[in-house]
Amino acid sequence: MAAVAAQFNGQVNFLGVSGRAPIPDMEQFLEDTGVGNMTHVADENGSIWQEFGVTSQPAFAFIDDDGSIQVSLGRQGQESLTAIAEELLAS
Secondary structure: OHHHHHHOOOOOOOEEEEEOOOHHHHHHHHHHHOOOOOEEEEEOOOHHHHHHOOOOOOEEEEEOOOOOEEEEEOOOOHHHHHHHHHHHHHO
């Protein structure tokens, strides 16, 4: 994900949402996975996850310019994320 976020920097916004974990755990995850180049927020009470209907990790919410939202539960590889980012840019 970090590579795709860097590839589309300034064109597509990537935001990590850490769910139901203390901030030190989120910070350790960022360090361990190398996704610290993205903006992250801590969803310690799960309200953001709830708003998007996310029930488990990993999950992705793709939001188009018109506000339409598509949630995908499960892993997304670099190829899949690249294709989705290109679709968002084309719409």
